[in-house]
Amino acid sequence: MAVTNQPGPYAPSEFQTGILNCASDCSTCCYGLWCYPCLGCSIASDMDECCLCGLQMAIRSVYRTKYNINGSLCSDFMAYLCCPVCATCQLKRDIELRKEKGIF
Template sequence: MAVRNQPAMYAPSDFQTKMTDCCSDMSVCLCGWFLLPCLGCSIASDMNECCLCGSTFAICSVYRTKYNINGSMCGDYVAMVCCGPCAVCQLKRDINRRKEQGIF
């Protein structure tokens, strides 16, 4: 079997969408604003975590660390406190895009 890709760390990057890009995926946006616990459970399920962790700053920090996304735990906390639905939607959009790209 031929080796097609060499293992490598992800280069530092940003989320693939901005936190304010909610309208770029209306299904995620609507779920985030009206069914936030369900969207959090979906994120936790995607990451093989407990359903209660999906809409917390901790899951965002774990995700950022895994994919080497720029930011900090403090920034994740502030984003979740100031605009939790937008931050959770951003995380779900990024997961969906990485799935489409085959890198999740």
């Protein structure tokens, strides 16, 4: 049986938006489409990581582990393999929603 979430201060959950829910935040979607490297740097900055880390599946895995979001390294890899812009935009949307709720 594969471990899909880690113990931590947050109850197991899902990402707050789907990977294809770009219409829920058009500005982030446009940001990702027209300046993908900048979006990655923004995510890395939010997570106090090196700018070069923002566009890698590893940062998604770190984020999932920190907030106890269900998933696996394989699901993170597949998300970035199939649609890296969508996966990156989903991560940024989730970060912004957590900031609004004061839990980031």
